[in-house]
Amino acid sequence: MTRAFRWLLPHPLLTLLLAVVWILLQNEFSAGMALFGVILGIVITKATAIWWPERPGGVHLGRLFSYAMIVLWDIIVANIQVAWIVLTKPNAALRPAWIVIPLELTTPEAITVLAGTITLTPGTVSADLSDEGHSLLVHVLHTEDPDSDRDEIKDRYERRLKEIFL
Secondary structure (H helix, E strand, O other), X not given: OHHHHHHHOOOHHHHHHHHHHHHHHHOXXXXXXXXXXXXXXXXXXXXXXXXXXXXXXOEOXXXXXXXXXXXXXXXXXXXXXXHHHHHHOOHHHOXXXXXXXXXXXXXXXXXXXXXXXXXXXXXXXXXXXXXXXXXXXXXXXXXXXXXXXXXXXXXXHHHHHHHXXX
């Protein structure tokens, strides 16, 4: 039974997401639209399954939700901080830095979420991932202590992502 389920739904969460997006794009809900959305989700995931040689591993959804709330809060706070820096500090007083963050994450999905989180947070940009995937290069707009910024990223984001991506 599970083999047939995996054959029909190689990526069940992606199928569900595509169905929900289809329903939202239609601007009305009906059983026919929901059924067509599910069929569309199945067809798209089956057609693109060749480019997904390995299915993503387990994800702890409860922790993912709390992580998203933390990231949203950090984005709001960072927007205020960056606005304050831009409005009050002259360019000569800015202390930008390149920070190398050694990674303990191993899955591509977790590393992608970490890089995306860093880039979404104003004042920081993920610039490069090492060839082996063991470190991430991050540019910071202004920092007093690059080492503490590195440690904060590792503790605030990477530690939680290790718990989310099983």
